[in-house]
Amino acid sequence: MTAPAAVATPLRVATWNINSVRLRAPLLRQVMDELNPDVLCLQETKTPDEHFPHEAAEALGFTHRIITGMKGYNGVAVLSRLPLTRMPDWQDWCGKGDCRHLGVSVDLPGGPMEVHNFYVPAGGDVPDRGANPKFAHKLDFLAEVTAWTAARGPARRSVLVGDLNIAPMEHDVWSHKQMLGVVSHTPVEVEAMGRWIAAGGWYDALRHFVPADQKLYTWWSYRAKDWRAADRGRRLDHVWVSQDLAGGLRRHAVLKDARDWPQTSDHVPVLMEIVV
DNA sequence: ATGGTCGTACAACGA
Numbered sequence: 001m002t003a004p005a006a007v008a009t010p011l012r013v014a015t016w017n018i019n020s021v022r023l024r025a026p027l028l029r030q031v032m033d034e035l036n037p038d039v040l041c042l043q044e045t046k047t048p049d050e051h052f053p054h055e056a057a058e059a060l061g062f063t064h065r066i067i068t069g070m071k072g073y074n075g076v077a078v079l080s081r082l083p084l085t086r087m088p089d090w091q092d093w094c095g096k097g098d099c100r101h102l103g104v105s106v107d108l109p110g111g112p113m114e115v116h117n118f119y120v121p122a123g124g125d126v127p128d129r130g131a132n133p134k135f136a137h138k139l140d141f142l143a144e145v146t147a148w149t150a151a152r153g154p155a156r157r158s159v160l161v162g163d164l165n166i167a168p169m170e171h172d173v174w175s176h177k178q179m180l181g182v183v184s185h186t187p188v189e190v191e192a193m194g195r196w197i198a199a200g201g202w203y204d205a206l207r208h209f210v211p212a213d214q215k216l217y218t219w220w221s222y223r224a225k226d227w228r229a230a231d232r233g234r235r236l237d238h239v240w241v242s243q244d245l246a247g248g249l250r251r252h253a254v255l256k257d258a259r260d261w262p263q264t265s266d267h268v269p270v271l272m273e274i275v276v
Numbered sequence: 277a278t279g280g281t282c283g284t285a286c287a288a289c290g291a
Contacts, residue, residue: 020282020283020284023283023284044283072285073284122291124291225280
C-alpha cells in the first residue's frame with residue numbers, strides 16, 4: 001500500500017511596485033488583509049538596505065527577507081513567511097549595479113521553488129535606441145536577461161514576477177492603436193519580451209485567468225484627474241510560472257481598489273495562488 | 277497637441 005500523497009497547499013505569491021517602501025510601509029498591512037501572501041515581492045523600494053523597514057515587515061509575519069536597495073532609485077525586496085536562500089548566480093545587468101533583480105529559492109515541503117523578482121527599466125519617453133539612452137538601456141537589459149535565461153535552460157518549479165514595464169498584448173493597454181508608439185507597448189519591446197518568455201519557457205499566469213480579449217491593467221498614471229473614470233491603464237506587472245507549475249494555478253487577484261488608498265502607488269498589488 | 281502627478285531629496289531627474 002502506498003502512502004497517501006501530501007495535501008497540496010497553494011502558495012500565495014504577490015508582487016507590488018510600492019514606489020518607496022519607507023513611505024508606504026504602513027500600506028503593507030492592507031495588502032496582508034486583502035491578499036495574505038506567503039511571499040511578497042516589491043519593486044522600486046527606493047531605499048538603501050540600512051534603511052529598509054524590517055520591523056514593519058517582521059510584524060506582518062515576514063520573518064524571512066532578502067533585499068537589495070540603493071538611495072533614491074530602483075530597489076527590489078522579497079519578503080516571506082517561508083525560509084529563503086539567495087540564488088548564487090546574481091547578475092549585474094548592464095553593469096550598472098542598479099538593484100533591479102533578486103533570485104531566491106523558497107524552502108517548500110515539496111522541494112525548493114525559485115522566485116525571480118524583476119524591475120525592468122522604464123525606458124524614458126522616446127522609443128528610439130539612438131535618441132534615448134534610457135530606451136537603449138531597457139532593450140539591452142531585456143537582451144541580457146534573455147540570453148541569461150536561455151543559457152539556464154527551461155525554468156522548473158519557478159515563478160517570475162515584477163514590474164516588467166511592458167504591456168505586451170492588445171488588451172494590456174487602453175488603446176492598442178494609440179499606444180503603439182508609446183514606450184511600454186512598442187513592437188520592439190513586445191518582441192523583446194516575447195523572446196524572454198520563450199527563452200525560459202515561461203507561462204503568462206495572469207492571462208491564464210483573464211482571456212486575451214478582456215482588458216487587464218495593473219498600473220494607472222498619477223496624472224489622470226480621475227484614474228478610474230479615464231481607465232487608461234496598462235498591464236506592466238506580470239506573473240510568469242514555469243510550465244510544470246501551470247497546472248497548479250488556482251486563483252489570481254489584481255487589487256484594483258489599492259489604487260484608491262490614501263498616498264498609494266501608481267501600481268496595484270497582484271496575487272497568484274499556486275499549488276506547488 | 278499638450279500637460280497632467282508623484283518620490284527623492286532639495287535641484288532635477290526618473291517614472
